[in-house]
Amino acid sequence: MIPSHIATALLSLIPIGRPVFLWGPPGVGKSQVVAQAAAALGRELTDIRAVLLDPVDLRGLPAIGDDGRCHWRPPAFLPTRGQGVLFLDELNAAPPLVQAACYQLILDRRLGEYALPDGWSVVAAGNREQDRAVTHRMPTALANRMVHLDFETCLEDWLAWAKKAALRPEVTAFVRFRPALLHDFDPARAERAFPSPRTWQFVSDILCAAPPAEVEYDLLRGTVGEGAAAEFTGFLRVWRELPDTDAVLGAPHSAPVPSDPAAVYAICEALARKAARDTMPALAGYAARLPVEFGVLLMRDALRQDKTMAHTEAFAAWARDNAHVLV
Incomplete structure (x- = not known):
């Protein structure tokens, strides 16, 4: 799909909360199209480079609550209110354990005790395996829950x-x-x-x-x-x-x-x-x-x-x- 068609598709998919994965070679402008779609919808954009994360980064740190029990404190980069787009860039370049940590966030909109607000949608992007970029094969359980769009230049x-x-x-x-x-x-x-x-x-x-x-x-x-x-x-x-x-x-x-x-x-x-x-x-x-x-x-x-x-x-x-x- 050419960039303008990708943008049109995102304008339809983001409001209904359907997770999307954009596939394309390096340098074609995947992240820019996501930013433009978020701006067109008047939504906040949180750009997370999955390849820079460790598995524990998404879940956060444990802390003892007022009830004396252990609770997980989610990281500050995960949204807690409003409407927006959570953009997981270079998701398939992240190690398998990091991708696994994204499963629950993408599929169930939760990470332990953290819940992604209703007004937020998940969009991910990455290079294709044939591009010789650093990639890891996406597990079928994750791939089957996303809409996959192939990015072409125009x-x-x-x-x-x-x-x-x-x-x-x-x-x-x-x-x-x-x-x-x-x-x-x-x-x-x-x-x-x-x-x-x-x-x-x-x-x-x-x-x-x-x-x-x-x-x-x-x-x-x-x-x-x-x-x-x-x-x-x-x-x-x-x-x-x-x-x-x-x-x-x-x-x-x-x-x-x-x-x-x-x-x-x-x-x-x-x-x-x-x-x-x-x-x-x-x-x-x-x-x-x-x-x-x-x-x-x-x-x-x-x-x-x-x-x-x-x-x-x-x-x-x-x-x-x-x-x-x-x-």
Whole structure:
């Protein structure tokens, strides 16, 4: 399932308290989708890394109560009130004894004397066995009590998230140009770094830090791997030589149109971020000079930036002229 479908499924499953397990390779954004679903439902999120726990951590410590009997004091990270999502990340990477300690919490919503409040739901996540991550086979008794969802990457979903997260435009333009590199993970390759939704966010952060030119490539290679870093570095050279967007908007009918597809992707990404009512006539004029597929790309991204642009006369005129490709 793509991330937007996973999020929709969680919005249905969390309110009814049905336990969920998200399966997916490293770096695809499983934890972010859970956080977004919890926020959309207005619920608190408690993120517990099961792999860091010992079996006794969940049950707590024994203490003598006022009645003279031994009672278990649950850990402070377990909720006691309100509504929320208890997220057990990397559950199948935890040792079998820790997974066993989660049985009662997931299946019966209890741990000894502790009871999970009615307004809380359990969501777990982990890598697949074929990903060569540290995993332990999930016991069938536990697996049979959960809804299992397989996580896949999706370019459009990632682009929508990247816009909200304010990732650098050169990063999103490159991934749009080379969508296969959004997530290029092969467990058979012994690579320490590989491109993924997570590591492209790291790349955006690195570019924001403006590292010196002599170390930029090494930083990129250490983040997304050598092959992706080499391609992205070449794309950056194209990006940094693009005509100024203000100059293009100032003379949309005479500004140069790049011939390199990578450069056209780049200029479309940069121009779309300038979308506004006063710039739409220039954007539409420039889009009309681009190859038709890139013109559609530019105008679609402009609408993603500001949906009200669809009501401008400039956009309406461009849409009429290109109705044959918009059907």
